[in-house]
Amino acid sequence: MRTYFAVLVIGSLLVGVFAVQPEPGPMRASKQQPDPSKKTLLVIHGGAGVLTEQEMKAEGLVRSDFEQALARALAAGHEAVKDKGRTSVNAVEAAIRVMEDSGLFNAGRGAAFNSDGRVELDAAIMEGNMTGQGEGKRDPRKRAGAVTGVAHIKNPISAARAVMEMDGSRHVMLAGDGAETFALGEAVSRRYRIERVSNLYFWSDRRLRHIREEFKKEGAAGGKKSASAATPDHGGSAERRFGTVGAVAVDTDGHLAAGTSTGGLTNKLPGRIGDSPVIGAGTYADDRACGVSCTGTGEVFMRHAVAHDVVARMLYAKNSVADAARATIDALPDEEGGVGGLIALDREGRHTFALSKKSAGMYRGFVTADGQILVAIYAAERPRPINLAPKRQDAKSKGR
């Protein structure tokens, strides 16, 4: 609730209070009727583990590069969901595609390398809708789709969506070559704008430097050590080790969707699957509770089924979305250099950011129903309003 009121306050300062009809949905524990134009429609993250401003400088980047990338993702997602009839799943996909393409985050272009010098990408998407999409609409069902270990798909989030939607949702999760064969089939790739790219497309100067430094540190044992022994890597900043992008949205029908996309852990073993594509670990949505997307040390998030845990606390312990998210993150083991955070959004448009104690920050932001975009990076910061730069300024020539 605190976050929600912060949104209200900041929003009110910025644009004044619009005269609107009272909110029809149930607003538990809220005495005043919130302004529906200030509801959060979409909340996103670009990963826990952030660069300090000094580290940005060393990479040829500045703070506003990240702020603008987040704002562009929020604007794209807002455009996809703001009107009646648009769906939250459109917003999640649109926002994540922008982040996958930006080159700034550990997802899509600019993702981390594995221990064998390849970029292998994971993504998942899920709908909270319990009423089903079928003709009868009798079967309650929460559709979900995920891909893991894809190396030639420009926008893995769209491949995840294809897995979710095509063929009556027969499968939820596809890996590796099987996932690529499915997603790059003619009908699927056209419908979901899925493009085949060389693995080189994902390579950035930054990540290439990171992985080559890691490899040298481990000793040039012909890749043997990293391929078979998987030495834990506690060196380097969190930003070097992990990162993710994610989004949660609610549409005018009150349906939630959540999605996550990542290149995974830097120097991970080939074939390693993290939490992002695992329904219940890094990604989950349930209209009765909330949508969740996580970022951090994937192995911890998997073992604690973090995304589903937030939903379960709302359903069974009757927590609010903010309390559930906080409790779930606080219950995680305080692993060295690890853990991370999550974003969550309930169907009343209340969002929350939860970060583990030792995390320095999380690239994050949200957009309200009336299009106000707010963004933050470091842990202690409150989100602040961002105006989209008139000229599209991306990282194409920066930090790559």
Add this chain to the structure above:
Amino acid sequence: MRTYFAVLVIGSLLVGVFAVQPEPGPMRASKQQPDPSKKTLLVIHGGAGVLTEQEMKAEGLVRSDFEQALARALAAGHEAVKDKGRTSVNAVEAAIRVMEDSGLFNAGRGAAFNSDGRVELDAAIMEGNMTGQGEGKRDPRKRAGAVTGVAHIKNPISAARAVMEMDGSRHVMLAGDGAETFALGEAVSRRYRIERVSNLYFWSDRRLRHIREEFKKEGAAGGKKSASAATPDHGGSAERRFGTVGAVAVDTDGHLAAGTSTGGLTNKLPGRIGDSPVIGAGTYADDRACGVSCTGTGEVFMRHAVAHDVVARMLYAKNSVADAARATIDALPDEEGGVGGLIALDREGRHTFALSKKSAGMYRGFVTADGQILVAIYAAERPRPINLAPKRQDAKSKGR
């Protein structure tokens, strides 16, 4: 609780009540002190979706083939956990290895084929221990390991265990070639008795017949239809479509472990990952609640994070293991020809079987602390005592 008393009653009829010390652990809602020799140490399943006795006959099998296979798995698991100092994870691995080797279940030898004529296997294992294995023992952690899409590993459950235990649990889940490279490395394969086999090792006459019939039914479109379109297959019996093996055990230290192994859905797309290897979906363990292993339509179990949902209901809604399992299964959508069931066990040795309404049965059984083995197959049956056949009678020459 009902199941637990059933165990007590049946057990008492069989062997009489041993004079023992009162149970030290908390026995919620139980007025009488249960007999610790009657605690369940290990509960297993060989999949929901069972053959009718007529179908068994047509496959050259009889009921006692399945009963004996389950009993052998229970005996092996009991041997691995009955004494002080042995661990529940040993019991789970031992029981599942027997079922993987038996040729009777959809796991290891005799597993189902995918839509491209390959056997691709998934497995997961997890410990409920919250106190950690490390030196400091300060970090609470629930270790877990999983492999997916392996095609040359005789016992996938042991590969999952290696992922869990080796190298400080850096990774939880490995897929495909990456998983095989890791598991078949010299140090890992020796320590975990992991054997490389040809994909042909897994092929059985039965499953080969099934997949060739499926392929003919779909029209001999050069494999195109099944490779790219993933037509839902609602034909055939549940036994033809899915199956799994799983085990949950508790050791004398009160630590739980759960594991699951499967060949997945018959005619699945290459690269499809089901619920079995997904921590939180098909497999989960938490000492504060219970261990769970699922079987059924994997996609439904993933979307509902079934294994973690049982644990969450115990933790947050304060349900008993039997009530939590029942509530979770009852909340699943009643999909055509689908769904399935689960086994669960809490640290007091109370186990439960929960099956969805339309499921005809589940190969299942449990063993008590004093070594009593009880087994059941069809939905309405109560588990009955089985004596291990003196001469090892396996399915090597039967139904293959």
